[in-house]
Amino acid sequence: MAIQNMIQLSDGFVFDYSTMLGDGRLSVEDINGLKCATNKAAEAIDVIRATGHAKNHLSKDGEPEPVFFMRLPYVKQDFPNNPRSMQKLHALAEHVREEVDAVIFLGIGGSYLGNKVLFDIFCGETWNCLSNEERKKRPYIFFAGNNLDPMQSLNLRSLIRNIGKTGEKKGDKFKVMIVPISKSGTTLETLTAFSYYYDKCISSDYIETEVAVVTGLDEATDSPLFRLAKEHGWRYFDVKDGIGGRFSVLHDVGLVTAAAIGLDIEAILDGAKAMDMACRSHDVWENPALLNATLKFLAADKCNCDIEVLMGYGMCLKSVSEWYVQLLAESLGKRYDRNGNTVFYGRTPIPAVGTTDMHAQTQQHQDGRRNKVVQFLYVESFSKDIVLGNPFPHIPEFSKYYGLSMQKALKAAMNANREALDGDKRFSAMYSLPLLDEFHVGQLLYFLMLSVAYEGELANVDAYDQPGVEAYKRIMKRELGR
Numbered sequence: 147m148a149i150q151n152m153i154q155l156s157d158g159f160v161f162d163y164s165t166m167l168g169d170g171r172l173s174v175e176d177i178n179g180l181k182c183a184t185n186k187a188a189e190a191i192d193v194i195r196a197t198g199h200a201k202n203h204l205s206k207d208g209e210p211e212p213v214f215f216m217r218l219p220y221v222k223q224d225f226p227n228n229p230r231s232m233q234k235l236h237a238l239a240e241h242v243r244e245e246v247d248a249v250i251f252l253g254i255g256g257s258y259l260g261n262k263v264l265f266d267i268f269c270g271e272t273w274n275c276l277s278n279e280e281r282k283k284r285p286y287i288f289f290a291g292n293n294l295d296p297m298q299s300l301n302l303r304s305l306i307r308n309i310g311k312t313g314e315k316k317g318d319k320f321k322v323m324i325v326p327i328s329k330s331g332t333t334l335e336t337l338t339a340f341s342y343y344y345d346k347c348i349s350s351d352y353i354e355t356e357v358a359v360v361t362g363l364d365e366a367t368d369s370p371l372f373r374l375a376k377e378h379g380w381r382y383f384d385v386k387d388g389i390g391g392r393f394s395v396l397h398d399v400g401l402v403t404a405a406a407i408g409l410d411i412e413a414i415l416d417g418a419k420a421m422d423m424a425c426r427s428h429d430v431w432e433n434p435a436l437l438n439a440t441l442k443f444l445a446a447d448k449c450n451c452d453i454e455v456l457m458g459y460g461m462c463l464k465s466v467s468e469w470y471v472q473l474l475a476e477s478l479g480k481r482y483d484r485n486g487n488t489v490f491y492g493r494t495p496i497p498a499v500g501t502t503d504m505h506a507q508t509q510q511h512q513d514g515r516r517n518k519v520v521q522f523l524y525v526e527s528f529s530k531d532i533v534l535g536n537p538f539p540h541i542p543e544f545s546k547y548y549g550l551s552m553q554k555a556l557k558a559a560m561n562a563n564r565e566a567l568d569g570d571k572r573f574s575a576m577y578s579l580p581l582l583d584e585f586h587v588g589q590l591l592y593f594l595m596l597s598v599a600y601e602g603e604l605a606n607v608d609a610y611d612q613p614g615v616e617a618y619k620r621i622m623k624r625e626l627g628r
C-alpha cells in the first residue's frame with residue numbers, strides 16, 4: 147500500500163487518502179499547486195458560514211436565496227435549528243413514544259433520502275418484523291411517496307393493514323401518524339401518496355389517523371400542506387428558507403425521523419458541529435472537507451475521474467450511498483459555471499455496498515476504464531458482532547471459518563479491495579468512523595455536505611441550485627395536462 151496519508155480527528159473519524167496519491171495518481175505538488183484556489187474556496191465558505199450568501203446563487207424563481215445549511219449544527223435563536231424547533235421535535239418524540247403505533251413518512255429526494263439513512267442505520271431493514279419489546283416500544287416505520295409506482299403503494303398499504311390488525315397496539319385502535327415532508331408542499335409524488343394514504347387510513351375502522359406536516363411555512367412558499375395543517379389543527383414543522391432538500395437531513399426534514407425513532411438529536415448535531423469546527427482551516431492539509439474536495443477535483447481535472455463510487459461496508463450504509471448520489475449529482479452536475487461558461491462539470495455517483503458489490507461492481511472498478519474514485523466508508527466497530535460456530539466439523543471448507551468474527555471478515559474484505567485497487571494504481575480513499583452512533587453519523591453527513599460545498603467553490607459552480615430538473619418537469623406537466 148502507498149505511504150499512509152490521513153487526517154484523524156480526536157473523536158476517531160479518519161479520512162485516509164493514501165491511495166489517491168502516488169505514481170499515476172496525484173502528488174503533494176499537485177495539491178500545493180492549487181493553493182490559491184483552495185484558499186479562495188475556504189474564504190468563500192467562510193462567507194457562506196458568516197452571512198448565508200453564496201456567490202451568484204439564485205432560487206429557481208431567479209430571486210437571491212440564502213444558503214444556511216452550515217448553520218444547522220448550531221442551535222441558536224434565528225438559526226434554522228433553534229430552541230423552539232428543538233422543543234417541537236422533543237415534543238414529537240415524546241408523543242410518538244407514548245401514543246403512536248406506526249409512522250408513515252412521505253417524501254422524495256431531499257425530503258426522503260436522509261430520513262432513510264437515519265432509519266437504516268439505527269433501526270435496520272427488519273425493524274417492522276420486530277416485536278414491540280425488541281423495538282423498545284418505538285413505532286413501526288414506513289416510507290412512501292418516493293415513487294409513483296402504484297404497486298409499491300398497494301403492497302405497502304397491505305403490509306400496514308396486516309400489521310395494524312395483528313401487530314401490537316398502544317390503545318384500542320392502531321394509531322398511525324402520517325408525515326408528509328415537502329419543502330415546496332407541491333411535489334407530485336408526495337402529494338399523491340399523501341392523498342392515497344390519508345384517504346385509506348381515515349376510512350379504515352381499525353386505524354386512528356393523525357398527521358404532522360414538514361413543509362415551508364413562509365408566505366412565499368404558500369404550501370398547501372401548511373394550509374391543511376392550519377385547517378385541521380395538525381402538528382407542523384418548518385423547512386426554513388436557505389435549506390435545500392439535499393442539505394436538509396440535519397434540519398426538521400431529517401430530524402422528525404430522528405425524533406420518531408427516539409434518537410439523540412443533540413448528539414447528531416454535536417457530531418456535525420465537531421466536523422464544522424475541524425474544517426475551519428484555510429490550510430488544505432488541516433481541513434478534511436477541503437482536502438477531500440481538492441483531491442476529487444484534481445482527480446477529475448488531471449486524471450478524468452468523472453465517476454465516484456461510494457462503497458459503505460455493511461448493509462445499513464447502503465442508503466448513505468443513495469443519499470450521497472443526490473448530494474453529488476444535484477450539487478455538482480452543472481452545465482454552466484458561475485461566469486456562464488459551459489463546463490459540464492460533475493461526477494456520476496455510483497452507490498455501492500461492500501461486500502455485496504464486490505461480487506458485482508468490483509470487476510469494473512478493477513479492470514474497467516480508469517475514470518473512477520472508489521470512496522470506501524467503514525465503521526471500525528459495529529455495536530454487535532457474530533463469531534461463527536461450526537455445525538459441519540467434518541467439512542474443511544466450513545471448519546476453516548470456525549471462530550471467525552464477521553466484523554473482522556468485513557474489514558479484511560475492504561482492505562483487500564483497497565489493496566487490489568492500489569496495486570493497479572487506481573484511485574480510492576477511505577472514511578472510517580469508530581462507531582455508528584448519532585454523533586459520528588451527524589459528523590459524516592455534515593462532512594460530505596461540506597466537501598461538496600468546497601468542491602463547488604473550486605469548480606466555480608453553484609452547488610445549491612438544480613436547474614437541470616426543470617426541463618423534464620415542464621414536459622411532465624404537459625403530459626399530465628395539469
Ligand code: PA5
Pocket residue numbers: 254255256257327328329330331332333336390391392393472476612
Ligand atoms: O434537493 C432537492 O431540492 C430535491 O431533491 C427535493 O428535495 C425534492 O424534489 C423534493 O422536494 P420537496 O421537498 O419540495 O417536496
